[in-house]
Amino acid sequence: MRLLFLGDIVGRSGRIAVQERLPELRQRWTLDCVVINGENAAGGFGITEAICEDVLAAGADVVTLGNHSWDQREALVFIERQPRLIRPANYPSGTPGRGATVIEARNGARVLVVNLMGRLFMDPLDDPFAAVERELSACPLGEVADAIIVDMHAEATSEKLAMGHFLDGRATLVVGTHTHVPTSDTRILPAGTAYQSDAGMCGDYDSVLGMQKDEAIRRFIEKTPGSRLEPGLGEAALSGIAVETDDLTGLAKAVWPVRLGPGLQESWPVAWDARSA
Known part of the structure; x- marks a missing residue:
C-alpha cells in the first residue's frame, strides 16, 4: 500500500498548492491513502466546512x-457530520467530533487514522498515550486495520519521539505536526513503524511558520x-512523508520525505516516480 501524509495546510496559498498538485500526485504515485493536517487552513487559524470539503475533493x-x-x-458543528475530519482523540469526553476514523483505501484496505495532541507546552489535554492505546486496542494492526496512521500534533520533539517508540510495531506511521518545519529524521523504527518528528507544512516557506514575516518579526522585537x-x-510548497507498506504486516518497508515547491530542497519517493517532480 502507498500512503502519503502532508503537514499543516497554512492559509490560501497552502490550499491552492494542495488543490493544484494533489490530484496529479495521487494518480502518478498510485496513492492508496492520503491524510492531511488542516488545522491552519482557514486564514492560518482553524478550518471551515467549505475548506474541508475542498481538501477532501482534491484527494485527501x-x-x-x-x-x-x-x-x-x-467546526464545532460540522465536524459531527463529517466523519473524515477528526480532532485530537485526547480532547475531554463530550468534545464534538471524533479522534479516530477508519476509511477504506483506494485498494480496498482498511486504514485507521488517529489524531493526538501533545501536552508539553500545549493545552493541558488528557493523556495522549492512554488515548491512542484505547484506539489501537479497538482496531489493532493486522487484525482489524491493514494500516494505521497516527498524527501526533505536538510542540516537543521528545514527546513525538516517545510516541513513535511507544507505537513502534503497532502502527504503520507516526508523524508529528504543528511546528511547520520538516525534520530530517524520516526513517523506519526498529519494529517497523515509519516515523518523522514533523512533516512540515503546506504553505509559503518565505515566511515565519507560514505567516507573513514583518508582523512576526516585529512581535519578537517590540x-x-x-x-x-x-x-x-x-x-506554497507541499511537505510531508510517503510510506510504502508491507501488505502482510501493515508495517513500513520504505519511507521518503516529501518536499515539493519553492523554499525547500525538493524530495519525493523516487522509487514511485523517477521523473522530475
Missing part, C-alpha cells in the same frame, strides 16, 4: 486537526500588540 481521505481545531467556531498575523501569500 482524512483531514486531521490540532490546537486550532475550534478557531473557526463552525513585544507590543500589533496587527493580526496573516498567512504568507507566496507560492
Whole structure:
C-alpha cells in the first residue's frame, strides 16, 4: 500500500498548492491513502466546512486537526457530520467530533487514522498515550486495520519521539505536526513503524511558520500588540512523508520525505516516480 501524509495546510496559498498538485500526485504515485493536517487552513487559524470539503475533493481521505481545531467556531458543528475530519482523540469526553476514523483505501484496505495532541507546552489535554492505546486496542494492526496512521500534533520533539517508540510495531506511521518545519529524521523504527518528528507544512516557506514575516518579526522585537498575523501569500510548497507498506504486516518497508515547491530542497519517493517532480 502507498500512503502519503502532508503537514499543516497554512492559509490560501497552502490550499491552492494542495488543490493544484494533489490530484496529479495521487494518480502518478498510485496513492492508496492520503491524510492531511488542516488545522491552519482557514486564514492560518482553524478550518471551515467549505475548506474541508475542498481538501477532501482534491484527494485527501482524512483531514486531521490540532490546537486550532475550534478557531473557526463552525467546526464545532460540522465536524459531527463529517466523519473524515477528526480532532485530537485526547480532547475531554463530550468534545464534538471524533479522534479516530477508519476509511477504506483506494485498494480496498482498511486504514485507521488517529489524531493526538501533545501536552508539553500545549493545552493541558488528557493523556495522549492512554488515548491512542484505547484506539489501537479497538482496531489493532493486522487484525482489524491493514494500516494505521497516527498524527501526533505536538510542540516537543521528545514527546513525538516517545510516541513513535511507544507505537513502534503497532502502527504503520507516526508523524508529528504543528511546528511547520520538516525534520530530517524520516526513517523506519526498529519494529517497523515509519516515523518523522514533523512533516512540515503546506504553505509559503518565505515566511515565519507560514505567516507573513514583518508582523512576526516585529512581535519578537517590540513585544507590543500589533496587527493580526496573516498567512504568507507566496507560492506554497507541499511537505510531508510517503510510506510504502508491507501488505502482510501493515508495517513500513520504505519511507521518503516529501518536499515539493519553492523554499525547500525538493524530495519525493523516487522509487514511485523517477521523473522530475
